[in-house]
Amino acid sequence: MSAGDLGAAALRAALFLSLWGTGAAIYAAWRRDTRALASARIAAGVGFGLVVVAALSMMFALATHDFSILYVAENNARETPLFYSIISLWAALEGSILLWTAILAGATAFIAFRGTLTIPRLATTALAVMFAMLTFFLLLITTPAADPFARLAIAPVNGNGPNALLQNHPLMALHPPLLYLGYVLTSVPFAYAIASLILGEGGDRWLVATRRFALVSWALLGVGIVAGAWWSYAVLGWGGYWAWDPVENAAIMPWLTSTAYLHSVMVEEKRSLLRTWNLALVVATFALTILGTFLTRSGVVNSVHSFSLSAIGPLLLGYLVAILVLSVGLLLWRSARLRDAGPIGTPLSREAIFLFQNVLFMAATLTVLLGTLYPLVAEAISGAQLSIGGPYFDRVEIPLALALLFLMGVGPQLPWHGASRATLERQFTTPIVAAASGASAALLTGTTALAAVLTYALGAFVIATVVQEFARGVRARRTLHGESGLAAFSNLLRRSGRRYGGYVVHLGIVLVALAVATSQARTVDAEKTLAAGEAFQVAGYTVRLEALRAVSEPQRDSVVADLVISGNGASTNLRPALVQYPNSASAVGSPGIGAGLRDDLYTILAAYDQRTFSWATIRTRVIPGVSWLWLGGAVVGIGAVIAALPPPRRRAVRMPVAEAAASAK
Amino acid sequence: MLARVIRIAVVVGLLSLVMTLALAFRRDPHDIRTGTIGKPAPAFTLQRLDGSGEVALADLSGKVVVVNFFASWCLPCIQENPALVRVYERYRASDVVMLGVDFQESRENGLAYVQRMGTAWTTVADDDGRVALSYGVFGPPETFFIGPDGVIAGRHIGPIDEATLVNGIETLRARAAR
Numbered sequence: 008m009s010a011g012d013l014g015a016a017a018l019r020a021a022l023f024l025s026l027w028g029t030g031a032a033i034y035a036a037w038r039r040d041t042r043a044l045a046s047a048r049i050a051a052g053v054g055f056g057l058v059v060v061a062a063l064s065m066m067f068a069l070a071t072h073d074f075s076i077l078y079v080a081e082n083n084a085r086e087t088p089l090f091y092s093i094i095s096l097w098a099a100l101e102g103s104i105l106l107w108t109a110i111l112a113g114a115t116a117f118i119a120f121r122g123t124l125t126i127p128r129l130a131t132t133a134l135a136v137m138f139a140m141l142t143f144f145l146l147l148i149t150t151p152a153a154d155p156f157a158r159l160a161i162a163p164v165n166g167n168g169p170n171a172l173l174q175n176h177p178l179m180a181l182h183p184p185l186l187y188l189g190y191v192l193t194s195v196p197f198a199y200a201i202a203s204l205i206l207g208e209g210g211d212r213w214l215v216a217t218r219r220f221a222l223v224s225w226a227l228l229g230v231g232i233v234a235g236a237w238w239s240y241a242v243l244g245w246g247g248y249w250a251w252d253p254v255e256n257a258a259i260m261p262w263l264t265s266t267a268y269l270h271s272v273m274v275e276e277k278r279s280l281l282r283t284w285n286l287a288l289v290v291a292t293f294a295l296t297i298l299g300t301f302l303t304r305s306g307v308v309n310s311v312h313s314f315s316l317s318a319i320g321p322l323l324l325g326y327l328v329a330i331l332v333l334s335v336g337l338l339l340w341r342s343a344r345l346r347d348a349g350p351i352g353t354p355l356s357r358e359a360i361f362l363f364q365n366v367l368f369m370a371a372t373l374t375v376l377l378g379t380l381y382p383l384v385a386e387a388i389s390g391a392q393l394s395i396g397g398p399y400f401d402r403v404e405i406p407l408a409l410a411l412l413f414l415m416g417v418g419p420q421l422p423w424h425g426a427s428r429a430t431l432e433r434q435f436t437t438p439i440v441a442a443a444s445g446a447s448a449a450l451l452t453g454t455t456a457l458a459a460v461l462t463y464a465l466g467a468f469v470i471a472t473v474v475q476e477f478a479r480g481v482r483a484r485r486t487l488h489g490e491s492g493l494a495a496f497s498n499l500l501r502r503s504g505r506r507y508g509g510y511v512v513h514l515g516i517v518l519v520a521l522a523v524a525t526s527q528a529r530t531v532d533a534e535k536t537l538a539a540g541e542a543f544q545v546a547g548y549t550v551r552l553e554a555l556r557a558v559s560e561p562q563r564d565s566v567v568a569d570l571v572i573s574g575n576g577a578s579t580n581l582r583p584a585l586v587q588y589p590n591s592a593s594a595v596g597s598p599g600i601g602a603g604l605r606d607d608l609y610t611i612l613a614a615y616d617q618r619t620f621s622w623a624t625i626r627t628r629v630i631p632g633v634s635w636l637w638l639g640g641a642v643v644g645i646g647a648v649i650a651a652l653p654p655p656r657r658r659a660v661r662m663p664v665a666e667a668a669a670s671a672k
Numbered sequence: 673m674l675a676r677v678i679r680i681a682v683v684v685g686l687l688s689l690v691m692t693l694a695l696a697f698r699r700d701p702h703d704i705r706t707g708t709i710g711k712p713a714p715a716f717t718l719q720r721l722d723g724s725g726e727v728a729l730a731d732l733s734g735k736v737v738v739v740n741f742f743a744s745w746c747l748p749c750i751q752e753n754p755a756l757v758r759v760y761e762r763y764r765a766s767d768v769v770m771l772g773v774d775f776q777e778s779r780e781n782g783l784a785y786v787q788r789m790g791t792a793w794t795t796v797a798d799d800d801g802r803v804a805l806s807y808g809v810f811g812p813p814e815t816f817f818i819g820p821d822g823v824i825a826g827r828h829i830g831p832i833d834e835a836t837l838v839n840g841i842e843t844l845r846a847r848a849a850r
Binding site for chain 1: 690693696745
């Protein structure tokens with residue numbers, strides 16, 4: 008039995024278990040039947056194991072170059088290094104959906120074993136929803152639409168090899184799984200929300216149960232997006248990191264609605280407001296992940312890049328429609344029961360800022376959606392093929408982002424229910440001074456673009472509010488508990504992780520905003536054709552071409568320019584290259600990047616003398632502050648971890664209960 | 673009242689979203705309007721893959737020509753090969769000419785491939801890829817239908833099936849017979 012047969016059989020068995028689990032979970036929720044629940048649990052656990060076996064078989068088939076499997080033949084070659092062979096699991100559609108299914112099966116098993124312990128009926132209903140979704144994905148990968156184990160009648164001698172762009176950088180190992188994890192985990196809050204609507208529970212229990220899932224999926228999406236930007240920067244060789252490409256838009260849209268949700272959920276917890284809205288945001292986030300997958304996988308947009316047209320498009324659209332009909336129908340049906348506890352009240356309160364912030368996030372989501380879909384609408388109406396470029400998105404999204412940055416500073420400084428004049432003065436004096444100095448710093452360093460100056464001012468504003476909050480918290484702990492400054496700081500993060508982790512996230516976002524503003528406003532470009540030994544200057548750096556050489560590896564041939572960089576305190580060698588993979592029509596540019604906290608020197612081998620290797624054209628970009636973008640992403644991730652970790656206090660409460668139960672036996 | 677308006681707006685908005693997405697299926701991603709269709713086929717003279725002389729498109733004028741761009745490393749080419757073989761057998765005694773253009777690879781690999789696949793129709797080597805470029809080929813496989821008048825009448829991007837091939841050829845033969 009080959010790995011391919013094993014994987015295919017495992018998926019079919021998992022499909023059967025998933026169907027069984029759906030029925031068992033529905034029955035268990037309906038009749039409160041514990042035996043049915045136990046059986047659904049086993050189905051979830053074994054089903055997860057089987058999908059993992061299938062994913063591992065695919066990795067094994069890729070690693071052993073089993074070209075009798077179509078997917079392996081299309082995405083692997085004998086020369087592909089082991090590392091890239093294994094991560095080719097997510098190099099194309101079928102494998103990606105297999106990975107997606109594996110994560111979904113894991114989340115289903117988690118709810119089956121852990122979720123159902125605390126709130127059995129709600130979690131069992133949510134489990135049924137999870138099983139139903141899992142069944143859909145297992146159907147996808149066991150039918151010809153996206154069968155990863157489809158066979159070739161004649162196995163080729165060698166395979167096609169992975170897409171050139173996907174085997175050129177190790178970040179490819181990280182970026183897609185992070186995004187998929189983020190995408191798939193949004194289905195957990197969705198399943199609970201649907202369960203809550205089905206059961207007609209007006210309460211907020213679904214929201215408490217899924218808070219951590221929502222946070223983790225949001226963080227994974229965010230970090231995955233930044234990793235994707237980094238990959239694009241380090242691989243695509245155009246010196247940028249974001250292009251408003253449909254694939255990128257597909258990832259950013261659910262992140263935007265999910266960010267809105269993480270904030271508005273606090274309004275529901277504190278004041279029992281925005282109940283329908285929060286359900287709608289959870290549904291929208293999940294639906295947008297499916298819409299994004301549909302847009303990027305069905306071939307309706309971006310057609311030039313997707314030749315392998317499969318039947319998956321209509322199936323995904325059907326799935327999306329089913330989700331929309333079910334959730335919007337439930338929302339409309341149950342909305343009468345979801346009455347809020349009262350109106351929002353004064354605009355100078357934290358809940359009102361959250362509301363404004365939500366409106367802006369929705370505006371950002373809808374405008375990105377519009378820009379992504381407009382080419383489809385235009386072609387349907389006029390037949391013209393067109394594409395919406397960066398200028399539209401920049402013009403619309405930058406003002407929204409600036410307004411959000413402003414609210415990010417204002418929100419945490421306002422108390423719930425409304426602020427007095429004295430509170431306003433106390434909270435905003437320092438941040439406003441900071442904003443003014445931020446703007447002056449920008450102008451003094453020669454940044455004059457309005458958006459960039461505003462970003463510096465608002466960034467300083469937010470940083471000041473965060474520092475002020477931490478300072479107050481530390482001071483309060485020192486007086487109350489007599490702790491040292493450091494102990495007080497770490498206790499703030501541990502005991503009030505949700506709040507202070509959130510502030511850390513805000514700092515990360517500011518870093519990202521500053522990096523974007525700086526790199527967009529002050530990048531210096533230069534291009535020069537050099538003979539070996541010649542040099543040129545760009546923004547204080549001296550770039551000297553040592554030599555041009557051809558490098559041959561089993562899986563690719565490259566032409567490498569050896570550059571020696573000096574100036575600005577740098578002394579390093581960069582090796583931009585043009586890489587030719589056998590399955591690619593054109594050479595792939597592999598940039599040489601000298602990264603630094605102040606600026607990056609980005610070098611590209613644009614052209615060279617193909618006969619005698621006597622000259623090369625080197626394109627350079629000096630991009631200030633771009634490293635802060637990746638750092639900001641990491642800070643966001645760290646902040647999310649702090650916010651997601653359970654506070655120690657809760658464990659202390661649970662222990663006596665467990666002991667009491669043990670002693671009672 | 674406002675709640676009712678919002679509800680209707682949400683439903684209408686979602687309906688139009690789904691409509692837009694469903695309408696998008698009407699377009700064929702293989703139909704890329706590069707303007708080659710309806711234009712005279714770019715002329716070329718290329719060496720046969722086995723090195724036994726040259727083939728010029730001009731010599732084939734007055735016939736229906738199916739030009740198929742392929743490469744040995746291209747899997748969809750392997751997939752579409754059975755369809756090409758069947759159609760070739762069907763028309764081999766007629767005025768339909770099938771011409772395989774190998775590009776983006778070395779001649780040895782291309783020759784080994786056609787021998788392995790049992791390709792009986794004429795195959796030529798587009799060594800520097802200029803012919804593929806002049807036809808605006810995105811990547812292998814791609815198939816062009818050229819009428820007896822030397823005008824490109826159809827184009828298919830990606831692996832082709834038997835029905836599409838026969839349909840393309842018969843349309844041109846019917847037009848020529850009129």
